Amino acid sequence: MQPDPLDGVEAPDQEASIQRNPYTDFSAVECQRPSYQHDGMLKFSKTPNTSWRAGDGASNKDWEHRRFMSIDPYEDNRGPWLNYKLLISATVPRPIALASTVSADGMTRNLAPFSFWQCVSVDPPMYSLSFTGRGVNDTLTNILATGEVCISSTADWIIEAANFASVNTPRHISEWPMSGLSPKPSEIIQPPFVAESPYSVECKLHSHHDIYSKINPKIRTATLVIVEVVRFHIWEDAIGPDRATANMDKLRPVFRAGGMMYGTCCDVFELPRPRPFRELREDNAINKLVSETQ
Numbered sequence: 001m002q003p004d005p006l007d008g009v010e011a012p013d014q015e016a017s018i019q020r021n022p023y024t025d026f027s028a029v030e031c032q033r034p035s036y037q038h039d040g041m042l043k044f045s046k047t048p049n050t051s052w053r054a055g056d057g058a059s060n061k062d063w064e065h066r067r068f069m070s071i072d073p074y075e076d077n078r079g080p081w082l083n084y085k086l087l088i089s090a091t092v093p094r095p096i097a098l099a100s101t102v103s104a105d106g107m108t109r110n111l112a113p114f115s116f117w118q119c120v121s122v123d124p125p126m127y128s129l130s131f132t133g134r135g136v137n138d139t140l141t142n143i144l145a146t147g148e149v150c151i152s153s154t155a156d157w158i159i160e161a162a163n164f165a166s167v168n169t170p171r172h173i174s175e176w177p178m179s180g181l182s183p184k185p186s187e188i189i190q191p192p193f194v195a196e197s198p199y200s201v202e203c204k205l206h207s208h209h210d211i212y213s214k215i216n217p218k219i220r221t222a223t224l225v226i227v228e229v230v231r232f233h234i235w236e237d238a239i240g241p242d243r244a245t246a247n248m249d250k251l252r253p254v255f256r257a258g259g260m261m262y263g264t265c266c267d268v269f270e271l272p273r274p275r276p277f278r279e280l281r282e283d284n285a286i287n288k289l290v291s292e293t294q
């Protein structure tokens with residue numbers, strides 16, 4: 001008898017405790033909303049305050065009327081999920097990494113989205129990925145076992161597929177067919193990358209660091225993984241002739257916010273860095289600000 005592919009221990013359903021969906025009928029709510037704008041060209045505007053000068057601070061005085069709420073992360077009746085909800089809704093926008101890994105026996109290809117990720121260094125180019133939750137998920141298991149992961153950026157045309165790849169399938173079931181995305185063979189490492197994504201990186205594990213609960217220090221609650229990029233893959237029309245500057249208009253990245261919220265980064269402006277201080281200090285207004293700090 002063939003083994004039932006669905007016969008396995010399902011990954012823990014963390015969603016039940018998070019209660020991310022605030023609507024009783026999300027379809028009805030979405031029906032009322034306008035359609036997504038697929039043209040999504042970058043819309044350039046001026047900066048919020050074009051007349052800003054050194055020392056001006058905030059562009060309006062609204063903040064003067066705000067009162068702060070102070071929260072102890074371990075106050076009574078405050079479970080870790082509330083800190084999770086605050087962290088993900090206040091630390092925005094976060095780009096979304098689609099992480100592709102292969103199990104140690106080479107049998108199962110895994111794909112899952114992660115928004116706790118960022119650039120770490122340039123020489124060598126490195127990224128961080130953070131895996132949270134008491135259960136060690138398949139992506140983390142595979143990275144630690146094989147030392148390899150491919151990360152693909154999440155463009156707006158693959159956001160539904162990327163979201164679906166977060167389904168908590170048993171270990172031996174691949175999310176690739178369910179996402180409908182196409183695995184493209186990597187050059188150096190085993191895991192493929194997402195052909196539909198304009199930017200992907202082949203990475204090797206550099207190091208990892210386990211983080212333990214403050215309530216019960218025996219329990220690992222997260223693992224921070226640092227990976228080194230060994231190959232970049234970017235669509236030819238998404239990078240400039242310098243082979244360095246990616247075009248956000250072509251990457252069309254989706255960011256993850258809190259709850260079930262996602263967004264795009266279409267409204268942009270450009271803001272030059274300050275001139276060198278040796279030039280700025282010839283300005284009397286700057287000199288006055290400097291003398292105030294002495």
Ligand SMILES: Cc1cc2nc3c(=O)[nH]c(=O)nc-3n(C[C@H](O)[C@H](O)[C@H](O)COP(=O)(O)O)c2cc1C
Pocket residue numbers: 011096110111112113114115116117130131132133137138139140162163165166167168169256
């Ligand atoms: C957009 C998005 C971002 C996510 N970010 C993270 C993250 O940064 N860290 C994490 O541990 N889980 C994150 N998750 C949840 C994982 O994708 C989910 O637990 C998934 O089932 C893990 O798959 P795996 O067991 O195949 O590795 C995210 C889910 C979504 C939809």
